[in-house]
Amino acid sequence: xxxxxxxxxxxxxxxxxxxxxxxxxxxxxxxxxxxxxxxxxxxxxxxxxxxxxxxxxxxxxxxxxxxxxxxxxxxxxxxxxxxxxxxxxxxxxxxxxxxxxxxxxxxxxxxxxxxxxxxxxxxxxxxxxxxxxxxxxxxxxxxxxxxxxxxxxxxxxxxxxxxxxxxxxxxxxxxxxxxxxxxxxxxxxxxxxxxxxxxxxxxxxxxxxxxxxxxxxxxxxxxxxxxxxxxxxxxxxxxxxxxxxxxxxxxxxxxxxxxxxxxxxxxxxxxxxxxxxxxxxxxxxxxxxxxxxxxxxxxxxxxxxxxxxxxxxxxxxxxxxxxxxxxx
Amino acid sequence: xxxxxxxxxxxxxxxxxxxxxxxxxxxxxxxxxxxxxxxxxxxxxxxxxxxxxxxxxxxxxxxxxxxxxxxxxxxxxxxxxxxxxxxxxxxxxxxxxxxxxxxxxxxxxxxxxxxxxxxxxxxxxxxxxxxxxxxxxxxxxxxxxxxxxxxxxxxxxxxxxxxxxxxxxxxxxxxxxxxxxxxxxxxxxxxxxxxxxxxxxxxxxxxxxxxxxxxxxxxxxxxxxxxxxxxxxxxxxxxxxxxxxxxxxxxxxxxxxxxxxxxxxxxxxxxxxxxxxxxxxxxxxxxxxxxxxxxxxxxxxxxxxxxxxxxxxxxxxxxxx
Numbered sequence: 001x002x003x004x005x006x007x008x009x010x011x012x013x014x015x016x017x018x019x020x021x022x023x024x025x026x027x028x029x030x031x032x033x034x035x036x037x038x039x040x041x042x043x044x045x046x047x048x049x050x051x052x053x054x055x056x057x058x059x060x061x062x063x064x065x066x067x068x069x070x071x072x073x074x075x076x077x078x079x080x081x082x083x084x085x086x087x088x089x090x091x092x093x094x095x096x097x098x099x100x101x102x103x104x105x106x107x108x109x110x111x112x113x114x115x116x117x118x119x120x121x122x123x124x125x126x127x128x129x130x131x132x133x134x135x136x137x138x139x140x141x142x143x144x145x146x147x148x149x150x151x152x153x154x155x156x157x158x159x160x161x162x163x164x165x166x167x168x169x170x171x172x173x174x175x176x177x178x179x180x181x182x183x184x185x186x187x188x189x190x191x192x193x194x195x196x197x198x199x200x201x202x203x204x205x206x207x208x209x210x211x212x213x214x215x216x217x218x219x220x221x222x223x224x225x226x227x228x229x230x231x232x233x234x235x236x237x238x239x240x241x242x243x244x245x246x247x248x249x250x251x252x253x254x255x256x257x258x259x260x261x262x263x264x265x266x267x268x269x270x271x272x273x274x275x276x277x278x279x280x281x282x283x284x285x286x287x288x289x290x291x292x293x294x295x296x297x298x299x300x301x302x303x304x305x306x307x308x309x310x311x312x313x314x315x316x317x318x319x320x321x322x323x324x325x326x327x328x
Numbered sequence: 329x330x331x332x333x334x335x336x337x338x339x340x341x342x343x344x345x346x347x348x349x350x351x352x353x354x355x356x357x358x359x360x361x362x363x364x365x366x367x368x369x370x371x372x373x374x375x376x377x378x379x380x381x382x383x384x385x386x387x388x389x390x391x392x393x394x395x396x397x398x399x400x401x402x403x404x405x406x407x408x409x410x411x412x413x414x415x416x417x418x419x420x421x422x423x424x425x426x427x428x429x430x431x432x433x434x435x436x437x438x439x440x441x442x443x444x445x446x447x448x449x450x451x452x453x454x455x456x457x458x459x460x461x462x463x464x465x466x467x468x469x470x471x472x473x474x475x476x477x478x479x480x481x482x483x484x485x486x487x488x489x490x491x492x493x494x495x496x497x498x499x500x501x502x503x504x505x506x507x508x509x510x511x512x513x514x515x516x517x518x519x520x521x522x523x524x525x526x527x528x529x530x531x532x533x534x535x536x537x538x539x540x541x542x543x544x545x546x547x548x549x550x551x552x553x554x555x556x557x558x559x560x561x562x563x564x565x566x567x568x569x570x571x572x573x574x575x576x577x578x579x580x581x582x583x584x585x586x587x588x589x590x591x592x593x594x595x596x597x598x599x600x601x602x603x604x605x606x607x608x609x610x611x612x613x614x615x616x617x618x619x620x621x622x623x624x625x626x627x628x629x630x631x632x633x634x635x636x637x638x639x640x641x642x643x644x645x646x647x648x649x
């Protein structure tokens with residue numbers, strides 16, 4: 001890996017809801033090299049968006065720190081710090097103000113950060129639009145006149161307006177049709193090569209991870225359960241949760257089917273139970289061992305592939321309530 | 329196979345302030361008893377409108393509809409509305425994309441489920457209804473039906489809500505279940521679980537499913553037959569295995585090429601151009617402006633080529649066959 005651009009050290013976030021505490025992140029370490037794409041995958045409630053919010057400075061960590069280019073970022077970001085990180089969100093229908101023109105949307109970061117003279121502004125916005133494959137004249141239009149794919153390009157242009165080094169991509173293609181998704185993936189790849197951008201790519205869609213990212217972090221209930229090189233994790237998933245995720249990918253060819261791990265769907269449990277200690281996936285895992293209930297899971301293994309599963313290869317250890325019901 | 333639903337030459341136009349928009353164009357579709365048929369297509373292709381037309385859920389005003397929607401001999405478009413209404417929720421039921429949005433958050437699951445049962449059989453006593461609901465929830469692998477019935481939708485996980493929806497939709501043992509993007513709003517692992525449950529149960533009850541989805545992978549796993557829609561038309565229809573092994577319409581091929589593969593880290597191929605404006609669509613193949621094989625002949629109306637259980641609306645296919 002090249003020198004790290006972004007380092008996350010022991011990041012934790014606890015939300016207080018009334019008298020209850022919700023531990024959204026329970027201590028995450030992560031390092032993203034310059035020019036690299038790291039994917040963070042996990043389901044809703046895994047903490048992936050909270051992690052992104054800490055990186056962006058939208059939330060303050062309860063513990064730990066965020067380091068950008070060797071400098072720890074404080075909870076209150078200076079303008080200069082904010083310029084370094086751009087954000088592209090999931091739904092381009094709700095992230096662009098329908099009453100503002102495309103030019104106003106892209107121009108806002110330019111004026112907030114005093115990045116260009118008023119006389120230069122139109123030209124600069126046009127330049128940004130061209131960079132994402134749109135016509136410069138589109139700046140006079142409103143979002144309503146644009147398709148979903150075009151809107152997402154505008155959102156990317158806006159994120160690039162401040163010349164950031166790091167882009168946080170939060171499900172950038174999830175709300176788009178597949179044929180449009182392919183366009184956006186291409187664009188992101190091209191921009192990265194052209195501008196040397198670093199991507200923190202947040203998604204629940206593993207098939208997209210394969211084409212965009214070099215490294216992947218799998219999260220479950222606020223903890224990293226597996227991380228490593230994408231090719232490595234996809235071909236030999238170790239943690240049971242990663243295995244289930246990969247087994248869930250809806251594939252379109254027999255060739256792809258063969259790469260999916262087996263998963264005992266018949267033994268599956270849909271549990272919302274949240275456990276304080278031990279492996280967070282334990283309540284849903286058909287392979288859980290008694291030892292899975294103890295302590296905090298620790299990531300172990302070679303540097304290019306770490307995981308925190310105590311029973312990655314063993315046999316099923318218990319029947320699901322479903323199987324028990326069937327046996328009655 | 330006994331034919332349950334038979335749609336022929338369905339045309340549908342929305343009257344808008346900017347003029348008519350032709351949303352469906354000569355749609356032919358049939359679903360056999362117990363069969364699972366998928367309608368796939370991108371946003372705006374007309375798949376959800378087709379479902380609504382079958383359910384009789386389209387508004388009367390500003391909609392012009394022509395053709396025939398046959399269901400067990402009856403013509404849904406020509407029968408008295410009361411007949412359609414009586415069928416809805418009993419012989420034909422529907423599951424929607426987001427279970428959280430489909431369930432009402434201010435009523436407990438029990439109240440909503442009771443209302444569903446009321447449509448199925450009015451004569452059920454309270455005790456019978458309760459037993460019926462508990463059994464239906466156990467069928468969708470809910471271990472503690474009592475707790476679920478006592479809950480509001482917001483107290484349950486997305487997966488549990490989806491199972492409740494499945495239990496409600498199958499409570500009347502319908503002949504046809506229309507599933508509109510089921511589970512798309514859920515996490516992948518949960519979506520997989522609920523699809524498994526829905527598949528197993530519908531098979532056990534002999535319920536046919538019209539499965540509407542934009543996700544080709546989900547369709548491949550779930551359907552017996554796939555109809556690909558584009559710009560309000562069915563452009564290709566084939567048994568699932570045949571369609572994925574040998575897609576024939578250029579749009580089907582392009583759509584498959586745009587899906588990221590697990591077996592490759594190559595970027596998927598986007599489809600150039602954009603979906604046509606349905607209010608300005610001319611005769612001929614709607615995919616023509618984006619198609620690499622397009623020829624002047626593509627401007628003429630495209631005949632549907634049928635052979636061996638497959639049909640394709642492409643002149644290239646016709647000349648090759």
